[in-house]
Amino acid sequence: MAPISRVLLVSDDTLWQTEVLAALDEAAMHLPNPLGLCFAGAPPGEAAMTTLARDGEIQAVLIDNRLAEGQGAQAAVELANRINAFRPELSLYVMLVDADEKAVIQALASHAVDGYFYRDELDGHDWFRIVAAELADKSATPFYDALKHYVNMAKDSWHTPGHAGGDSLKGSPWVGDFYDFVGENMLRADLSVSVPMLDSLLHPIGVISAAQALAAKAFGARQTFFATNGTSTANKVICQTLLTPGDTLLLDRNCHKSVHHGVILSGARPVYLDSSLNPRYGLFGPVAKATLFDAIERHPEAKVLILTSCTYDGLRYDLAPIIEQAHRHGIKVVVDEAWYGFARFHPAFRPTALESGADYVTQSTHKILSAFSQASMVHVNDPAFDAHLFRENFNMHTSTSPQYGLIASLDVARKQAVMEGYRLLDRTLRLAEELRVKINATGAFRVLDLIDLLPEEVRQDGILLDPTKLTVDISASGYSADELQRELFEHFNIQVEKSTFSTITLLLTLGTTRSKVSRLHDAMLRLAKQQRPPRQVGRLPELPRFTQLACLPRDAFYEGGERIPLLDEEGRPNPALIGRVACDQIVPYPPGIPVLVPGQIIDDAIITYLCRLLKAQKGVDIHGLIEKDAEYHLRVLRNDELAALPKRRSND
Numbered sequence: 140m141a142p143i144s145r146v147l148l149v150s151d152d153t154l155w156q157t158e159v160l161a162a163l164d165e166a167a168m169h170l171p172n173p174l175g176l177c178f179a180g181a182p183p184g185e186a187a188m189t190t191l192a193r194d195g196e197i198q199a200v201l202i203d204n205r206l207a208e209g210q211g212a213q214a215a216v217e218l219a220n221r222i223n224a225f226r227p228e229l230s231l232y233v234m235l236v237d238a239d240e241k242a243v244i245q246a247l248a249s250h251a252v253d254g255y256f257y258r259d260e261l262d263g264h265d266w267f268r269i270v271a272a273e274l275a276d277k278s279a280t281p282f283y284d285a286l287k288h289y290v291n292m293a294k295d296s297w298h299t300p301g302h303a304g305g306d307s308l309k310g311s312p313w314v315g316d317f318y319d320f321v322g323e324n325m326l327r328a329d330l331s332v333s334v335p336m337l338d339s340l341l342h343p344i345g346v347i348s349a350a351q352a353l354a355a356k357a358f359g360a361r362q363t364f365f366a367t368n369g370t371s372t373a374n375k376v377i378c379q380t381l382l383t384p385g386d387t388l389l390l391d392r393n394c395h396k397s398v399h400h401g402v403i404l405s406g407a408r409p410v411y412l413d414s415s416l417n418p419r420y421g422l423f424g425p426v427a428k429a430t431l432f433d434a435i436e437r438h439p440e441a442k443v444l445i446l447t448s449c450t451y452d453g454l455r456y457d458l459a460p461i462i463e464q465a466h467r468h469g470i471k472v473v474v475d476e477a478w479y480g481f482a483r484f485h486p487a488f489r490p491t492a493l494e495s496g497a498d499y500v501t502q503s504t505h506k507i508l509s510a511f512s513q514a515s516m517v518h519v520n521d522p523a524f525d526a527h528l529f530r531e532n533f534n535m536h537t538s539t540s541p542q543y544g545l546i547a548s549l550d551v552a553r554k555q556a557v558m559e560g561y562r563l564l565d566r567t568l569r570l571a572e573e574l575r576v577k578i579n580a581t582g583a584f585r586v587l588d589l590i591d592l593l594p595e596e597v598r599q600d601g602i603l604l605d606p607t608k609l610t611v612d613i614s615a616s617g618y619s620a621d622e623l624q625r626e627l628f629e630h631f632n633i634q635v636e637k638s639t640f641s642t643i644t645l646l647l648t649l650g651t652t653r654s655k656v657s658r659l660h661d662a663m664l665r666l667a668k669q670q671r672p673p674r675q676v677g678r679l680p681e682l683p684r685f686t687q688l689a690c691l692p693r694d695a696f697y698e699g700g701e702r703i704p705l706l707d708e709e710g711r712p713n714p715a716l717i718g719r720v721a722c723d724q725i726v727p728y729p730p731g732i733p734v735l736v737p738g739q740i741i742d743d744a745i746i747t748y749l750c751r752l753l754k755a756q757k758g759v760d761i762h763g764l765i766e767k768d769a770e771y772h773l774r775v776l777r778n779d780e781l782a783a784l785p786k787r788r789s790n791d
């Protein structure tokens with residue numbers, strides 16, 4: 140399908156506008172036009188903004204600087220700023236009048252204006268070519284193009300990978316079906332650093348570097364790096380880059396386990412900030428603003444603050460004041476946006492973490508945009524960024540044989556986000572709202588609102604909810620979460636994102652279609668019509684609060700420890716664990732947030748929680764537990780090991 144790139148000419152001089160549109164239409168008819176440039180006019184002010192909000196196919200805006208008689212250049216500058224704030228991915232041109240050239244260029248100098256034309260030098264072909272070239276640059280996919288080109292050159296492979304473009308598999312009576320299943324192009328494009336024209340992820344100077352530069356521009360970063368082992372690795376790279384052994388790090392207890400791994404690797408001294416808890420739905424919420432501000436005050440030695448925004452459940456911090464406060468104290472801010480990488484491309488989701496001032500942002504492009512699994516990005520806006528140190532750490536964690544399909548998918552996902560992200564996200568938002576209304580109308584299921592999700596202690600903190608993540612309360616349906624998931628999967632062909640005791644989570648992305656919404660609605664309606672009596676939901680296991688650290692996580696992790704069973708001989712939470720110090724991270728998955736980190740003192744609430752979780756949710760994965768002879772064990776420090784370690788209490 141050929142693309143459409145509408146260019147909007149904003150002017151209140153209708154005569155001039157008609158003349159310009161005719162000249163540009165004429166150029167579009169006679170010049171090559173692979174991006175489908177077409178032209179439309181709009182009056183200035185609210186009318187222009189409404190058109191931009193409604194029409195997701197607009198790619199560029201030409202603003203007449205002779206707007207609104209009597210206001211001089213001011214109206215055009217204001218409009219350019221508004222457009223920039225609303226949809227920063229749009230290309231912007233200003234049509235100058237001689238007299239105001241200097242003032243306008245100065246006023247817009249720090250904004251993303253892509254160029255200027257003199258109003259009285261109308262040249263349809265010239266203007267067309269310039270706008271078309273800029274859109275071509277923006278929509279380019281340098282790595283993906285080079286990869287396709289290389290595959291089409293059909294070079295003989297005398298290099299890695301060993302399947303040699305799939306030739307080792309093709310036609311095999313044993314494994315030929317794998318070739319057919321994944322497809323010829325996937326295998327031909329599975330290449331390696333042996334092909335110099337495809338650049339190197341570990342030292343990018345060619346097409347990967349160009350693709351990363353386009354991503355940086357798109358996401359509003361100074362620099363962007365492609366990561367092919369997910370945000371899990373990206374987080375570890377950032378921790379190792381910014382922290383050395385003994386450095387203090389403030390971190391959201393709610394952080395993904397990879398950040399806690401980063402703490403072990405870097406040897407940092409973590410100050411865990413207790414996340415708010417929503418006991419009703421068994422969810423971790425953000426850290427209260429007051430807790431954050433207090434920690435920033437009390438730890439002037441802290442080097443880094445790491446937060447997760449939005450969370451898996453879609454809760455997003457009011458980041459700007461927190462980041463400002465951290466910066467005032469010389470603390471760098473890292474935001475894990477694993478679940479929020481699309482936010483830049485629709486005003487309903489902004490400001491992004493980078494727009495709020497974050498120094499480093501990690502994003503799972505694969506989770507919520509169109510990249511392949513494991514394909515993530517690291518965005519950097521730190522003015523004191525140490526590129527060498529970052530590179531050393533990045534390369535320490537990056538395979539020397541990265542998957543080229545992942546890199547291409549990042550290039551393509553960025554192009555899509557820039558060129559049609561607004562339109563698709565607008566559709567996703569509408570589908571989310573439609574689904575919310577339909578689910579609520581079933582009577583048995585209810586989509587939770589922000590107020591339901593927000594723990595009491597953070598209600599005044601300006602936290603917002605990403606409406607594309609629907610948490611559905613199922614407690615009135617008569618189904619347990621496990622039963623409901625099974626029912627949806629087996630009878631309705633539907634796989635949901637995750638569940639807790641009384642909720643399921645539905646994730647809407649650019650790939651959500653109206654058909655999928657209808658099928659899900661139909662399924663929930665049928666299930667609701669069964670009118671099962673509400674289940675006696677047993678008391679939810681109380682989410683345990685953070686206790687204290689007895690030593691640095693790294694120190695505990697690297698000791699041998701001993702293994703103690705989770706249950707005692709009577710099958711009750713084992714009291715022998717109380718007061719002991721964990722060596723491993725214990726993480727129920729999903730959501731991947733640890734209930735214990737290495738070095739943390741175990742208390743009764745934590746053991747009881749783990750036991751109840753295992754009993755109540757049969758299918759739950761708890762990473763870090765050791766399964767031996769059908770019994771679960773925890774690795775804890777031996778008393779002699781603990782005595783020999785440097786003591787450190789956590790939140791003091």
Ligand SMILES: Cc1ncc(COP(=O)(O)O)c(C=O)c1O
Nearest residue numbers: 369370371395447475477503515
């Ligand atoms: C908040 C958060 N950060 C990081 C990650 C890890 O991302 P990836 O799967 O890209 O490694 C996850 C994964 O679930 C996550 O929820």
